[in-house]
Amino acid sequence: GAVVSQHPSRVICKSGTSVKIECRSLDFQATTMFWYRQFPKQSLMLMATSNEGSKATYEQGVEKDKFLINHASLTLSTLTVTSAHPEDSSFYICSASKPGQGAAWSNQPQHFGDGTRLSIL
Amino acid sequence: EDKVVQSPLSLVVHEGDTVTLNCSYEVTNFRSLLWYKQEKKAPTFLFMLTSSGIEKKSGRLSSILDKKELFSILNITATQTGDSAVYLCAVGIQGAQKLVFGQGTRLTINP
Numbered sequence: 001g002a003v004v005s006q007h008p009s010r011v012i013c014k015s016g017t018s019v020k021i022e023c024r025s026l027d028f029q030a031t032t033m034f035w036y037r038q039f040p041k042q043s044l045m046l047m048a049t050s051n052e053g054s055k056a057t058y059e060q061g062v063e064k065d066k067f068l069i070n071h072a073s074l075t076l077s078t079l080t081v082t083s084a085h086p087e088d089s090s091f092y093i094c095s096a097s098k099p100g101q102g103a104a105w106s107n108q109p110q111h112f113g114d115g116t117r118l119s120i121l
Numbered sequence: 122e123d124k125v126v127q128s129p130l131s132l133v134v135h136e137g138d139t140v141t142l143n144c145s146y147e148v149t150n151f152r153s154l155l156w157y158k159q160e161k162k163a164p165t166f167l168f169m170l171t172s173s174g175i176e177k178k179s180g181r182l183s184s185i186l187d188k189k190e191l192f193s194i195l196n197i198t199a200t201q202t203g204d205s206a207v208y209l210c211a212v213g214i215q216g217a218q219k220l221v222f223g224q225g226t227r228l229t230i231n232p
Contacts, residue, residue, distance in 0.1 A: 043222045112163035
């Protein structure tokens, strides 16, 4: 069954709107979650690492004021695309790893949510 | 810069054929290599490889890693139309909780 749940699956909104996407880990606690963006026919590009209780770590070239990440609990991370514009239209996907033995995250694969297709008109 | 390169980028075969997908990598501090299958939505996990030479198998799919040559292959035997998807290779970096993805191989299986 699903390990990571993402909501909503589809958003269509006008330019200038802020959009919030939720990512939940199901039946496990995730101190770290990851947010990716995927443009059509391209691979996944990591945007940021979401850390529970602390600031997110953004990849080079990703505007932290544009893409706000909040990881307020051990099972929920949110990505808010602020003042979205057509160029922000993309497929946004989150992931998390289940806790493992020993080095907690290093021997567990990342599991992905179903993604959110964002279309800004 | 950490890099993962997949080949071919696109592959079209007939049902029943066997295919081999390739993934090479250059990373500063290798931890693991993962294969994912992506259809219309998000990627689904197939395999995680950490040791050289140990084949992982699941039904008609199998994968192996060569850490000396910095290379992995994903084999699919007796392909079916349901195998049509984008196959993504990703490398986990030691000390950093993130994955670096390749461009993906778009596999199309024709009946």
